[in-house]
Amino acid sequence: MESQDLRSAGLKVTGPRLKMLELLENTHGRHLTAEAIYRQLIEAGEEIGLATVYRVLTQFEAAGLVTRHHFEGGQAVFELERGPHHDHIVCIRCGRVEEFYDEAIEKRQRAIAEKLGFKLHDHTLTLYGECSRPGCQRQNSES
Amino acid sequence: MESQDLRSAGLKVTGPRLKMLELLENTHGRHLTAEAIYRQLIEAGEEIGLATVYRVLTQFEAAGLVTRHHFEGGQAVFELERGPHHDHIVCIRCGRVEEFYDEAIEKRQRAIAEKLGFKLHDHTLTLYGECSRPGCQRQNSES
DNA sequence: CTTTGAATTGAGAATGCTTGTCATTCCGTA
DNA sequence: TACGGAATGACAAGCATTCTCAATTCAAAG
Structure with a gap:
């Protein structure tokens, strides 16, 4: 509950x-x-x-x-x-959001932060593109 | 000029x-x-x-x-x-911004977008952490 | 070097998202 | 079941950004 x-x-x-x-x-x-x-x-x-x-x-x-x-x-x-951490890819036409997780990217981020002398706390990664859904149009408000 | x-x-x-x-x-x-x-x-x-x-x-x-x-x-x-594309790492204490570029990450992003059926246009990747500069303090406004 | 029309500017009002204020209401402990 | 502090709703206020519009500036042409 x-x-x-x-x-x-x-x-x-x-x-x-x-x-x-x-x-x-x-x-x-x-x-x-x-x-x-x-x-x-x-x-x-x-x-x-x-x-x-x-x-x-x-x-x-x-x-x-x-x-x-x-x-x-x-x-x-x-x-x-x-559930676990993930990043996002957003359709610039219809606004649809998909989630993904990529260990290789996560690993590179940690390596980069360390190399630059940062104690990594957090990150944001968002990809923007056009999705291939049939109904993908400039729909925006979600009631 | x-x-x-x-x-x-x-x-x-x-x-x-x-x-x-x-x-x-x-x-x-x-x-x-x-x-x-x-x-x-x-x-x-x-x-x-x-x-x-x-x-x-x-x-x-x-x-x-x-x-x-x-x-x-x-x-x-x-x-x-x-110059060329790069991403950023921002210090959450002093606000300092460093830039970096990682081909492995870029490549993975393209692969992910393709796998999910997106035509990739753009992305934002920002890491947040604490930097190790001696003068790193809660400095904010830059005049 | 003037003219001239369109683009640009500055000031302040206006907008959109988000947070603060405060009297009223609600939660949960005694 | 009563009580005190936390939570709520309505609305005002805050902040970053954009809009409006009269006055100014740019640059192409004369």
């Missing part, structure tokens, strides 16, 4: 937090903006404020429950942290 | 554009925010508006003269496009 996830993250169990976790879990593989989460909850009849969505996402991020990505375009997208 | 760079980029030669190009060229290896460029020009006695700085940077970017990076932290940073 999600309440347990919240508790073990040191967060009080509240309605908004549960609803948001639920939504994130039922949106497998998706990368949602705060706005999109807000809209979906409102449309589902929930009573929630956009400020709360942002606040809770920030808390989730601090607790390691979600990851925040800054793909190109103003809005940040949030992704439920599930 | 910089005027030639502007002309060949299809841009009219104007005072603000020349000053900005000059500043970018004399700030070798640096990654500047729009705000920083604005401040430095003002301090140098130039008469320029922040809106112009943003506008011109966008034009420079479109012309391929500069690259815009979205490192963490709200502001974008701009870098004069000089």
Whole structure:
């Protein structure tokens, strides 16, 4: 149950937090903006404020429950942290996001950081391209 | 002379554009925010508006003269496009930016995009860590 | 070296995303 | 079940960036 996830993250169990976790879990593989989460909850009849969505996402991020990505375009997208690290490839036409993991790249990154005298904390790698899905068109807003 | 760079980029030669190009060229290896460029020009006695700085940077970017990076932290940073492609490693304490290039990583990226059915256009790779410079402290604003 | 139209500029307003404020409400312990 | 602190929602505020528009500047032509 999600309440347990919240508790073990040191967060009080509240309605908004549960609803948001639920939504994130039922949106497998998706990368949602705060706005999109807000809209979906409102449309589902929930009573929630956009400020709360942002606040809770920030808390989730601090607790390691979600990851925040800054793909190109103003809005940040949030992704439920599930399983191991991965990077992303984003379609510049339809916005679709795929995930990938490449050990060779990871290894080179560690080597580069060490060579340059950095203690590596984190990294972001995002590829941008055009995907080959049949329905790939300039679709943007996800309701 | 910089005027030639502007002309060949299809841009009219104007005072603000020349000053900005000059500043970018004399700030070798640096990654500047729009705000920083604005401040430095003002301090140098130039008469320029922040809106112009943003506008011109966008034009420079479109012309391929500069690259815009979205490192963490709200502001974008701009870098004069000089020489071949490279990625970045940023110190999370002092903000210092180093550049690197790794053919193995580039090659893997192309392979990954192809495998996932994407026509690769671009990518961003940024490593974050702590550098080992003696003077590395929470220094931020660069005047 | 002037004229002249279009491009560029500066100032401030406006926008879009995100965070802060604060009174009200909710959670969970006693 | 009552209580205190944390969480919430509505709205204001903040920040980076873009837009608007009248005034200025550029450069091509006369």
